[in-house]
Amino acid sequence: MPKVTFMPDSVTIDVAQNENLLRAAMMADVRVTASCGGDGTCGKCRMVVERGSVKAKPSARLTEAQVAEGYVLGCTAEVTGDVVVRIPPESRPGSAPRARSVRIPNPVISTDEQAERVPDKRAHPPVSKRFVKVSEPDHADNASDLSRVKTALRRAYHLKDVEVTIEAARELPSAIREGGWSVTATIMEINAHKCLITGFQPGDTTGRQFAVAVDIGTTTIEVAIVDLASRETVAQATEYNAQVDRGEDVITRIIASTRPGGLEELQHLVSRTVSHLATSLLEEHRIDIEDVVVYIAAGNTVMTHLLLDITPEAIRTSPYVPAATAFPPIEARSVGLPGTHSTYLITMPCPASWLGGDIVAGVVAAGIPWSDKLTLFVDVGTNGEIVLGGKDFLVACSCSAGPAFEGGGITHGMRAAEGAVELVRIDPDTFEPMIITIGNVKPLGICGSGLIDGVSELFLSGAIDRSGKFTTDTGSARIRRGEHGHEYVLVHAEESGTGGDIVLTETDIENLMRAKAAIFAGINVLVESLDLTLDAIEEIVVAGGFGHYLDLERVMALGMFPELPTEHFAFLGNSSLSGARLAAASRKMLEKTSRVAEAMTYLELSVNAGFMEMYTSSLFLPHTDLSLFPKTEELLASRLAEKVT
Amino acid sequence: MAYNNPTESPSGAIREVTLGSSANPVVVGGETSLPFYLFEGAMPHKPKVAMEVFDAAPEGWPEALTDAIGDVLGDPVAWAKANVEKHGADMICVVLASTDPNGADASAESAAATVRAIVDAVDVPVVVYGSGNAEKDTEVLKKVAETVTDERLAIGPATEDNYKPITAAALGYGHVVIAETPIDVNMAKQLNILMTQLGLDADRILIDPSVGAVGYGLEYAYTVMERLRLAALNQNDGMTQMPMIVTIGREAWRAKEARATEEEEPAWGDAAKRGVMWEASTAISLVMSGADVLVMRHPEAVRLVKTAIDGLASQ
Numbered sequence: 001m002p003k004v005t006f007m008p009d010s011v012t013i014d015v016a017q018n019e020n021l022l023r024a025a026m027m028a029d030v031r032v033t034a035s036c037g038g039d040g041t042c043g044k045c046r047m048v049v050e051r052g053s054v055k056a057k058p059s060a061r062l063t064e065a066q067v068a069e070g071y072v073l074g075c076t077a078e079v080t081g082d083v084v085v086r087i088p089p090e091s092r093p094g095s096a097p098r099a100r101s102v103r104i105p106n107p108v109i110s111t112d113e114q115a116e117r118v119p120d121k122r123a124h125p126p127v128s129k130r131f132v133k134v135s136e137p138d139h140a141d142n143a144s145d146l147s148r149v150k151t152a153l154r155r156a157y158h159l160k161d162v163e164v165t166i167e168a169a170r171e172l173p174s175a176i177r178e179g180g181w182s183v184t185a186t187i188m189e190i191n192a193h194k195c196l197i198t199g200f201q202p203g204d205t206t207g208r209q210f211a212v213a214v215d216i217g218t219t220t221i222e223v224a225i226v227d228l229a230s231r232e233t234v235a236q237a238t239e240y241n242a243q244v245d246r247g248e249d250v251i252t253r254i255i256a257s258t259r260p261g262g263l264e265e266l267q268h269l270v271s272r273t274v275s276h277l278a279t280s281l282l283e284e285h286r287i288d289i290e291d292v293v294v295y296i297a298a299g300n301t302v303m304t305h306l307l308l309d310i311t312p313e314a315i316r317t318s319p320y321v322p323a324a325t326a327f328p329p330i331e332a333r334s335v336g337l338p339g340t341h342s343t344y345l346i347t348m349p350c351p352a353s354w355l356g357g358d359i360v361a362g363v364v365a366a367g368i369p370w371s372d373k374l375t376l377f378v379d380v381g382t383n384g385e386i387v388l389g390g391k392d393f394l395v396a397c398s399c400s401a402g403p404a405f406e407g408g409g410i411t412h413g414m415r416a417a418e419g420a421v422e423l424v425r426i427d428p429d430t431f432e433p434m435i436i437t438i439g440n441v442k443p444l445g446i447c448g449s450g451l452i453d454g455v456s457e458l459f460l461s462g463a464i465d466r467s468g469k470f471t472t473d474t475g476s477a478r479i480r481r482g483e484h485g486h487e488y489v490l491v492h493a494e495e496s497g498t499g500g501d502i503v504l505t506e507t508d509i510e511n512l513m514r515a516k517a518a519i520f521a522g523i524n525v526l527v528e529s530l531d532l533t534l535d536a537i538e539e540i541v542v543a544g545g546f547g548h549y550l551d552l553e554r555v556m557a558l559g560m561f562p563e564l565p566t567e568h569f570a571f572l573g574n575s576s577l578s579g580a581r582l583a584a585a586s587r588k589m590l591e592k593t594s595r596v597a598e599a600m601t602y603l604e605l606s607v608n609a610g611f612m613e614m615y616t617s618s619l620f621l622p623h624t625d626l627s628l629f630p631k632t633e634e635l636l637a638s639r640l641a642e643k644v645t
Numbered sequence: 646m647a648y649n650n651p652t653e654s655p656s657g658a659i660r661e662v663t664l665g666s667s668a669n670p671v672v673v674g675g676e677t678s679l680p681f682y683l684f685e686g687a688m689p690h691k692p693k694v695a696m697e698v699f700d701a702a703p704e705g706w707p708e709a710l711t712d713a714i715g716d717v718l719g720d721p722v723a724w725a726k727a728n729v730e731k732h733g734a735d736m737i738c739v740v741l742a743s744t745d746p747n748g749a750d751a752s753a754e755s756a757a758a759t760v761r762a763i764v765d766a767v768d769v770p771v772v773v774y775g776s777g778n779a780e781k782d783t784e785v786l787k788k789v790a791e792t793v794t795d796e797r798l799a800i801g802p803a804t805e806d807n808y809k810p811i812t813a814a815a816l817g818y819g820h821v822v823i824a825e826t827p828i829d830v831n832m833a834k835q836l837n838i839l840m841t842q843l844g845l846d847a848d849r850i851l852i853d854p855s856v857g858a859v860g861y862g863l864e865y866a867y868t869v870m871e872r873l874r875l876a877a878l879n880q881n882d883g884m885t886q887m888p889m890i891v892t893i894g895r896e897a898w899r900a901k902e903a904r905a906t907e908e909e910e911p912a913w914g915d916a917a918k919r920g921v922m923w924e925a926s927t928a929i930s931l932v933m934s935g936a937d938v939l940v941m942r943h944p945e946a947v948r949l950v951k952t953a954i955d956g957l958a959s960q
Binding site for chain 1: 805806809829831832834835838839842
């Protein structure tokens with residue numbers, strides 16, 4: 001990884017190849033003026049390259065003389081190797097540089113690291129192709145075609161109790177003869193004792209076998225194509241769940257499903273999205289649908305019900321029970337997914353109404369069922385699902401965090417898409433922000449990580465107090481009285497891509513505080529249920545879309561996660577899809593998901609007396625019990641002391 | 646071997662808050678035990694009664710109450726003097742109801758003048774409650790704070806919405822702030838943190854936990870107060886160690902059971918006794934849950950409660 005050193009702060013940070021230079025500065029906590037979201041129009045984030053070089057785009061905002069001196073605009077420059085960059089005084093928003101040696105960006109788990117966490121990933125896939133050669137029948141050996149195949153499977157692969165579908169039986173006579181007494185069987189081996197042949201192809205086609213791993217999110221659906229011959233993911237794509245038009249959250253989806261024809265419609269919409277994603281990826285990679293042997297889908301309980309055309313109605317009403325917690329494999333085409341009669345769909349088990357297969361898959365992908373460490377798994381979304389445990393036990397709960405983390409319910413909130421402000425730093429002296437957007441374009445709104453960053457920065461700069469209310473005597477014009485109470489102007493209209501101001505209101509801050517309080521309270525309830533304390537947690541795995549640019553110090557300052565050493569944290573990304581991919585490639589992984597689902601103890605927070613109490617005490621920055629966040633208190637004190645008074 | 650009752654000795658203590666003039670200061674708080682657990686710790690200052698005086702004649706009060714107060718009702722200074730001289734009030738609580746913008750909307754200046762006159766007329770500490778309108782209270786209490794600088798008042802209610810300016814006024818002129826939160830341990834604690842972080846000493850705060858009268862959430866208030874007190878004493882939690890002030894008169898006399906006449910509710914018995922009992926039993930319950938300052942209304946209820954407190958304290 002290239003090292004970027006910023007002067008005069010003399011801070012060094014490791015960044016990814018081709019990382020944006022302004023983003024690197026923000027991650028390093030180096031203050032630079034930047035107000036256009038990174039699209040190069042404001043021309044304020046000037047930096048001078050002193051040693052090494054960067055890939056910079058030409059800019060009309062820089063004179064020829066400046067370019068000759070090494071000036072670049074941070075937001076349009078990419079880091080290609082080790083480099084030393086000086087921030088000139090005119091690019092600083094007022095405050096003096098701070099001496100800080102090295103900043104470590106978030107510990108995002110790499111593919112290799114993830115592989116180490118899951119020991120059984122090289123077992124045989126649960127559904128795969130098996131090639132056999134059989135002897136030609138004659139009068140002395142007049143056993144049936146199928147008997148020959150079964151015998152060969154037993155001899156070659158130790159497969160016993162092999163059964164066959166009627167469609168496969170129909171294919172066998174021609175396939176086996178066409179292949180000259182060699183044939184490839186598509187076999188589902190859910191466990192070693194029960195195998196089902198779902199199709200036959202003549203000859204040896206085992207070099208071409210694929211699985212489709214699917215994460216069915218309430219908001220987005222992500223699909224990966226796994227090559228079962230190499231166990232590698234060959235393609236991956238994301239799309240909004242077409243059900244979004246029928247309601248943003250699972251509750252409204254359930255309601256929509258109970259209307260006449262509603263369940264059918266929602267089922268159709270989700271399978272349409274999966275089909276569209278799968279078909280385009282398969283076409284793009286020239287994969288024949290006949291070589292797709294299985295879909296492995298992980299989704300929350302409601303999404304899983306809807307995909308399988310099972311009414312989720314009872315999940316919504318007391319006592320909140322799902323129709324089933326584990327589901328049989330079915331023909332994929334029976335729920336509208338592309339495939340032949342031999343393409344099956346396996347769905348991850350959903351332990352409880354509010355604890356789905358996405359979490360089961362995530363826990364497995366994080367390697368928790370093999371871990372000796374007491375691990376906390378947090379999937380941050382509309383529902384904050386939290387799991388605590390290790391190889392011996394797992395307890396879980398689900399707390400309604402509200403849509404704030406996905407930009408919902410926020411005045412200028414948006415999903416993490418192009419134009420969303422994702423990184424925010426606020427100068428404690430001038431309250432001027434520096435921002436950068438996804439895609440380095442003019443800002444359109446704020447996504448979850450931008451919101452977390454923004455509120456945390458407002459707090460650390462003293463612009464809001466511990467209850468999330470604005471300090472009104474700062475003298476900054478950015479803090480003003482809006483239509484609904486006070487607000488902070490993050491982006492002025494002339495610099496936004498919407499033509500209007502982008503603001504953070506007190507209500508937005510309140511919504512985020514509620515969301516973080518729910519997560520923190522959930523974590524505490526789980527820890528207390530085991531008679532442990534927060535410092536017993538040895539690792540925190542954070543799953544979910546954001547996390548890449550989320551600054552841990554800032555998340556902790558909000559009081560969302562317990563204050564533990566940075567090295568205890570690991571960011572996993574979309575762990576639900578990872579789990580589905582791993583289960584597609586290894587039977588043992590799939591087996592593990594069933595066992596995890598059975599072993600998980602679910603705590604219902606709505607009937608938990610301690611939850612509400614902990615929630616109210618968490619509705620404060622960082623928490624009513626300040627002794628829980630000593631490092632944040634230190635950070636706050638040092639940030640406020642830095643202020644030029 | 647002789648048997649000894651098991652006792653607990655809490656690690657924390659309630660702070661002592663001093664009110665009034667330097668010549669005649671009154672201290673509240675200071676407990677090192679649960680209320681009247683004198684076998685486990687000390688209660689150096691008995692709970693005090695602050696008798697209410699309204700800055701303008703209140704309307705709609707039941708006869709049982711107005712008869713007992715008498716013709717001083719429209720004269721806050723005379724009312725205050727009567728409370729102290731005739732009824733033994735430990736303090737006076739001036740309620741600036743007339744400043745309510747939804748009512749008479751009296752000016753901050755006139756309110757401050759009323760408080761000034763009462764402070765001059767009595768030699769007990771004065772507690773000042775605004776109308777409860779967060780915005781107007783800010784203006785009124787600021788004026789009151791700067792008008793009376795020779796005595797330490799307790800001014801409030803400061804809430805999450807207006808604690809900053811009220812705390813600033815108290816800081817500037819040396820007063821005590823009443824921090825009011827809606828019947829929740831954590832919120833009470835949060836407001837105390839916010840106020841102390843503005844530089845206000847922790848012994849310049851009284852907690853108003855928002856209580857309810859008998860039949861109107863008393864149990865809830867009792868539990869929250871008890872938990873605040875347990876956190877203060879047993880967990881030595883500094884942000885819950887402020888003395889508590891409870892507005893009993895307002896709550897008790899809001900109850901239908903205290904207000905209904907004998908004609909309206911013949912089965913309920915003597916209206917005059919009923920209201921007094923409603924206020925007194927609420928007060929005694931809250932004394933048992935840790936109240937340090939009781940804001941009360943009816944002279945007879947005050948007499949009963951003071952007798953009870955004296956009895957409990959001399960056990």
